[in-house]
Amino acid sequence: MSNIDLLPALLIVAPILAATLPIALGLRYERTGWSVAAITSTGLFAAALALASVVYTSGEVIHTLGGYPRTYGIQLVADEFSTLIALLITSVAVGVLAYTRRGGPRGNTFYTAYLLLVGGLLGISLTGDVFNLFVFLEITSLATYALVASGDGPESAVAALKYLILGTVAASMYLIGVAFVFMATGTLNMVELSIAIPAAERPVLIQTGFAFIVVGFAVKVAQWPLHTWQPSAYQQAPDGVTPLIAALVSTASAYAFGRLIVTVFEVDYLAAMPNAAAIVLTIGCVSVLAGTVLAVIQTEVKRMLAYSSVSQFGLVIAAYGVVIAGNSETALTGAVIHLVGHGLLKTGLFLGAALVAASYGARTVDEYAGLATDRPIMAGLMAILLFSLVGIPPSVGFVGKWYIALGAVESQLWPVAAVIFLSTMLTLAYAARLLEKMYFTPATVVERPHARGPVATDGGDADRDDASTLDSEVETDDGSAAAALRGADARNPVSVGMIAIVVVVALGAVALGFAGGAIAELLEPFLTEVIN
Amino acid sequence: MIELLASRYTYVLMFVLLGIGLYMVIASQNLVKKLIGVSLFQTSIFLFFVSMAYVEGGSAPIVPPESDPGELLVASPLPQVIVLTAIVVGIALTAVGLALVIRIYSEYGTLREDTLREVRADE
Numbered sequence: 001m002s003n004i005d006l007l008p009a010l011l012i013v014a015p016i017l018a019a020t021l022p023i024a025l026g027l028r029y030e031r032t033g034w035s036v037a038a039i040t041s042t043g044l045f046a047a048a049l050a051l052a053s054v055v056y057t058s059g060e061v062i063h064t065l066g067g068y069p070r071t072y073g074i075q076l077v078a079d080e081f082s083t084l085i086a087l088l089i090t091s092v093a094v095g096v097l098a099y100t101r102r103g104g105p106r107g108n109t110f111y112t113a114y115l116l117l118v119g120g121l122l123g124i125s126l127t128g129d130v131f132n133l134f135v136f137l138e139i140t141s142l143a144t145y146a147l148v149a150s151g152d153g154p155e156s157a158v159a160a161l162k163y164l165i166l167g168t169v170a171a172s173m174y175l176i177g178v179a180f181v182f183m184a185t186g187t188l189n190m191v192e193l194s195i196a197i198p199a200a201e202r203p204v205l206i207q208t209g210f211a212f213i214v215v216g217f218a219v220k221v222a223q224w225p226l227h228t229w230q231p232s233a234y235q236q237a238p239d240g241v242t243p244l245i246a247a248l249v250s251t252a253s254a255y256a257f258g259r260l261i262v263t264v265f266e267v268d269y270l271a272a273m274p275n276a277a278a279i280v281l282t283i284g285c286v287s288v289l290a291g292t293v294l295a296v297i298q299t300e301v302k303r304m305l306a307y308s309s310v311s312q313f314g315l316v317i318a319a320y321g322v323v324i325a326g327n328s329e330t331a332l333t334g335a336v337i338h339l340v341g342h343g344l345l346k347t348g349l350f351l352g353a354a355l356v357a358a359s360y361g362a363r364t365v366d367e368y369a370g371l372a373t374d375r376p377i378m379a380g381l382m383a384i385l386l387f388s389l390v391g392i393p394p395s396v397g398f399v400g401k402w403y404i405a406l407g408a409v410e411s412q413l414w415p416v417a418a419v420i421f422l423s424t425m426l427t428l429a430y431a432a433r434l435l436e437k438m439y440f441t442p443a444t445v446v447e448r449p450h451a452r453g454p455v456a457t458d459g460g461d462a463d464r465d466d467a468s469t470l471d472s473e474v475e476t477d478d479g480s481a482a483a484a485l486r487g488a489d490a491r492n493p494v495s496v497g498m499i500a501i502v503v504v505v506a507l508g509a510v511a512l513g514f515a516g517g518a519i520a521e522l523l524e525p526f527l528t529e530v531i532n
Numbered sequence: 533m534i535e536l537l538a539s540r541y542t543y544v545l546m547f548v549l550l551g552i553g554l555y556m557v558i559a560s561q562n563l564v565k566k567l568i569g570v571s572l573f574q575t576s577i578f579l580f581f582v583s584m585a586y587v588e589g590g591s592a593p594i595v596p597p598e599s600d601p602g603e604l605l606v607a608s609p610l611p612q613v614i615v616l617t618a619i620v621v622g623i624a625l626t627a628v629g630l631a632l633v634i635r636i637y638s639e640y641g642t643l644r645e646d647t648l649r650e651v652r653a654d655e
Contacts, residue, residue: 138621161563
């Protein structure tokens with residue numbers, strides 16, 4: 001076993017072990033959480049880069065835990081698809097962590113939940129075993145519930161409980177699916193399953209299993225009408241947490257679903273399964289339309305972006321449907337690029353929304369009036385990211401949609417192409433509403449009831465340090481009390497670094513748009529392996 | 533039908549429990565009862581795994597050192613290991629859920645979902 005084989009295991013174990021440190025060290029020393037989290041996530045990013053360089057040059061890296069054979073042992077697999085997701089997870093984690101240094105939330109418990117979340121997400125992307133996928137889904141979910149509940153005010157606890165109940169039922173549905181598939185085949189390893197499933201004696205068990213798995217992931221990925229947990233969870237989570245969970249949690253679930261479709265059940269088998277393609281396609285297309293329509297009617301910016309996630313993930317699921325129905329390599333490329341691109345865009349947009357809320361005090365679409373004259377850089381960044389979300393070239397949002405639409409057309413699935421076109425128009429509708437407010441509506445003080453309210457509290461200032469001690473003790477209640485302590489100094493809490501992070505994300509979104517072809521090339525070995 | 537009940541009664545029982553659990557999650561207005569429903573739902577899946585692993589006349593999957601392992605008839609150990617892990621996950625989830633319920637109760641003074649909706653609408 002060479003050293004590179006250890007990297008997949010380290011990527012999962014290191015953050016989970018490090019998650020214990022902020023709390024343990026916090027007993028003795030104050031404010032160690034950020035350093036622990038920063039060192040760990042930078043290390044993870046470096047490790048993911050090293051892993052990627054190996055995977056993209058010489059093929060997949062497999063770590064067999066404990067040396068047990070894969071029929072009953074556990075494997076961690078890093079191939080072209082999973083490494084791309086691992087890179088997205090670690091880079092977004094580093095970016096968001098840098099933002100929270102000044103932007104909040106803080107406190108040792110926050111960093112513990114943060115590291116646990118990163119560990120769970122990396123586990124989802126690297127595991128090669130369907131049951132461990134369930135365990136990592138639940139680790140991720142547990143950390144997410146805790147992070148959502150740490151928002152200001154009691155509303156976040158209600159949102160987190162709603163998320164917990166729906167999320168647990170969803171993960172349990174997935175577990176039933178695994179149980180049925182296990183019953184039919186007797187193995188849990190993804191590669192073994194792909195061999196055993198076509199040979200299974202009772203295909204009805206496999207079909208039932210797939211049905212449960214589809215329902216489970218439809219909740220986890222927030223597909224209409226099972227998306228109801230998602231807007232309130234995103235809205236009530238602290239501003240520094242929303243980018244992380246919006247960009248990564250559902251993305252990792254969508255990745256896992258795609259992995260199950262292409263590696264475990266395999267496209268050919270699903271194409272022969274009655275109605276499988278039609279069901280997945282319908283879920284995706286309906287979510288695309290319902291999500292955009294719901295986004296258009298929202299007044300809160302964070303809520304609007306949350307509904308936009310419903311539609312963007314609908315696009316990914318629809319692409320999976322195209323992959324099943326049409327055996328389309330192009331649509332799979334599109335789904336992968338869109339997953340990564342959307343993750344990056346949502347990080348940028350939610351970070352931007354957090355910046356605007358912190359400095360301009362604006363939370364609803366109407367309150368964004370006059371942002372361009374008052375805060376030109378922020379407005380410009382939001383505009384770039386919104387245009388990318390709509391899919392205006394050259395941006396990553398365009399490349400993903402282009403490949404998916406191309407795949408749909410190649411497979412003669414014209415309704416899907418029409419849905420993608422229609423959703424682009426509707427995305428433009430809600431993006432344009434925000435752009436119009438930012439650039440063409442003059443600001444009036446009366447219109448911004450959120451300004452200087454409790455929303456502008458999480459600022460970093462010189463006297464922040466005293467307050468952060470307090471935060472770590474009453475972390476869940478980090479609200480008006482701490483703000484009162486900090487007083488007027490919290491008025492302009494946005495540092496250059498926080499803006500710089502959003503600039504990097506926005507530039508990344510545009511740069512990835514040019515790199516679309518390169519990503520497709522990197523994925524080539526994986527695509528030819530799973531699609532014949 | 534009778535034959536199904538006689539030969540596959542554990543699976544039938546498991547799906548009845550599953551239904552009860554899901555019904556509690558959806559229909560009960562009490563947040564604690566909802567969480568009990570979630571637990572029941574999960575537990576029924578664990579029972580499904582365990583009954584799946586049962587082998588007619590098989591013993592526990594502990595291999596004694598003296599006998600020839602090839603001739604032993606044992607229950608499948610893999611689902612049992614899986615269930616152990618899943619139970620731990622389930623406990624963690626229930627704990628987090630109950631902690632959130634405590635927070636909600638201390639803030640709003642109610643555990644009922646309909647009252648909670650009214651209180652939140654008033655604010």
